Amino acid sequence: VVVNHVEMDHTGALPEVMEVAKPEKLFCSPKGKENLLKHFHRDDWPYEVVKTGDRLSLGGRTVTFIETRMLHWPDSMFSYLMEDRLLISQDAFGQHWATSGRFDDEVDRGELMQQAAKYYANILLPYSNLVQKLLGDLGEMGLEPEIIAPDHGLSWRKDPGMILEAYGRWSQQRAKPKVVVVYDTMWHSTERMAQAIAEGLAREGVEYLVMDLKVSHRSDVVTELLEAKALLVGSPTFNNGMLPTVADFLHYLKGLRPRGKIGAAFGSYGWSGESVKLINAELEAMKVDLVDEGISVKFAPSGDDLKRCRELGQRVGRTVKETL
Ligand SMILES: Cc1cc2nc3c(=O)[nH]c(=O)nc-3n(C[C@H](O)[C@H](O)[C@H](O)COP(=O)(O)O)c2cc1C
Structure with a gap:
């Protein structure tokens, strides 16, 4: 035997x-x-x-x-x-x-x-x-x-x-010009931000995927991330933190030690607004190179807020194309 x-x-x-x-x-x-x-x-x-x-x-x-x-x-x-x-x-x-x-x-x-x-x-x-x-x-x-x-x-x-x-x-963690936008949301504000970011990515013509953690399992998100260059993570602020699904995903991803990614955070909040800062800290802890300080929006995003999200998407799309 x-x-x-x-x-x-x-x-x-x-x-x-x-x-x-x-x-x-x-x-x-x-x-x-x-x-x-x-x-x-x-x-x-x-x-x-x-x-x-x-x-x-x-x-x-x-x-x-x-x-x-x-x-x-x-x-x-x-x-x-x-x-x-x-x-x-x-x-x-x-x-x-x-x-x-x-x-x-x-x-x-x-x-x-x-x-x-x-x-x-x-x-x-x-x-x-x-x-x-x-x-x-x-x-x-x-x-x-x-x-x-x-x-x-x-x-x-x-x-x-x-x-x-x-x-x-x-094993070389070689990436292609692909971006994964992953988020969860309670009242759809963070989701609308994710969609606006995706519009920006689409304008740049890079491959992208928008994944809602309510329906996408963490194991499927990390599969899509395997060859992606950029990761954009969104969560509303929830009890002075991020949503548990997003915390779960980031904890899981950190253990898998991805390398060579760029990223940014986004999310809606009501009063204290900690989520973006906390996501940034998690991304930095896994050596993701932050291309932006992140976008925080109080409650529902305005037209201007969505424009900023589209611009972030475009910037990430351009960076991904330039670095590969
Ligand atoms: C149970 C619960 C807890 C919340 N806790 C906070 C909080 O601690 N700080 C804050 O800024 N907003 C808090 N909010 C407000 C949400 O962040 C806000 O409604 C946000 O716009 C929701 O974004 P979404 O539409 O993407 O879910 C809380 C909302 C709920 C329902």
Whole structure:
């Protein structure tokens, strides 16, 4: 039995498997052994600790192990079947996608890449430096997989190079001229500001998306942000803070450590008006380069206020085009 990753969605059934298979050996990385013991408390299992480059001959086939620490757990590793050039990549290159297809050539390519991007943005983004190093290591080891089989979603057999190339791009956090406007609102004032900003972006002809956190899940917003250059965040002031949905989104995004983005905040308020300042602080904490001090509007936006929002959209649109 080979354990490439100790997380419960991969090992939940391990005690039963061990019981039925009664394997001679249980292969895992050094951290894998440590973490298996912390999950299952079975020091009677026949652990065989392997490191990068170790090989296991199965007779007709040889498995090479490659440790992939912190991608995305300390214990993670790949197993590579050399004769078949089959890379069993555990969580890397995967998608949280349940479909009747099993391989990349059986499904719509655009949907597959969107699902793979969603997986990367939500799980692997914080470890982008390690992804880059791993891609380099795979090249140095001369591994050229013909099939990449992740533990979630579909396997890549038609064009494994496509997902390797995408991981190269995503791990460099390379952006395109795209802007995401994300907001929540109670009485639609902040929403009208978001729409005016979008009008400005449209005038500049950049790709943009307006996402209302009441209907867009945070995981979908960060997926759209993966290749976006700019992020504009809006919230009304709510009990001297921002709306909980916006706070939730910013907290989630900060943990994913996005890099190289520009941004600004906007929002309506009634009397104290803290939201824009608080959003600015959150954006700065995640190293977003603020292109504006942000737009605060008391209650419903006037024609002039909406004009300022359109101008902000245009300025962001121009900056995005200039910097890329
Ligand atoms: C429950 C509640 C709490 C609020 N708390 C504040 C506050 O602490 N400070 C403030 O300036 N405005 C506060 N407001 C006023 C809103 O910020 C204001 O109505 C704003 O225009 C709403 O923007 P929206 O239309 O985008 O929801 C509060 C409103 C509600 C309903």
